[in-house]
Amino acid sequence: MKFLMMIKHAEAAPGLEHPQGLYEAMGKFVEESVKSGILKDTAGLKRTEHGYRIKSKGGKLTRTDGPFAESKEVVGGYAIVETKTKEEADALAEQFMELHRRHVPNFECECEVRPLEEF
Numbered sequence: 005m006k007f008l009m010m011i012k013h014a015e016a017a018p019g020l021e022h023p024q025g026l027y028e029a030m031g032k033f034v035e036e037s038v039k040s041g042i043l044k045d046t047a048g049l050k051r052t053e054h055g056y057r058i059k060s061k062g063g064k065l066t067r068t069d070g071p072f073a074e075s076k077e078v079v080g081g082y083a084i085v086e087t088k089t090k091e092e093a094d095a096l097a098e099q100f101m102e103l104h105r106r107h108v109p110n111f112e113c114e115c116e117v118r119p120l121e122e123f
Contacts, residue, residue, distance in 0.1 A: 006044070006120040007093045009083045009100070013113035015052060015075065026107035033103060037085070042096065046083035080113070084120075093117060 037043035049055075052070035059066050072078070083100075087093045097115045104111055 005088070005090065005093065006084060006086045006122065008118045008120060009085060009097055010079045010116045011081045011113055012077045012116060013080050013111070015078045022108055026103060029103045029107060033099065037096070042085050042087055044084040044086055046081070048081040049079060052078055
């Protein structure tokens with residue numbers, strides 16, 4: 005089973021500048037997850053000022069360049085994982101969030117986990 009995991013938070017959230025300890029713990033977590041074959045791809049995302057949106061509405065496409073002031077929360081990073089069960093994916097997401105809770109307790113964020121459609 006493949007899952008997309010997204011970490012979401014306010015773009016200007018307190019604690020957004022993470023301490024070195026979190027980066028070290030994440031490096032180990034990512035390395036172990038890649039070696040085990042569970043983690044297929046992951047990356048942090050740049051701030052919305054570097055992005056844009058293309059919207060389809062009323063039969064027309066419009067483009068909006070970032071930053072997106074109206075966004076209450078943004079996707080700050082993602083991971084694509086492949087696990088044998090949903091419970092394995094749940095455990096991985098909890099480990100990921102625990103690293104953030106332990107190293108940056110004032111950083112408010114959430115991890116959205118969504119199964120991928122497999123054809």
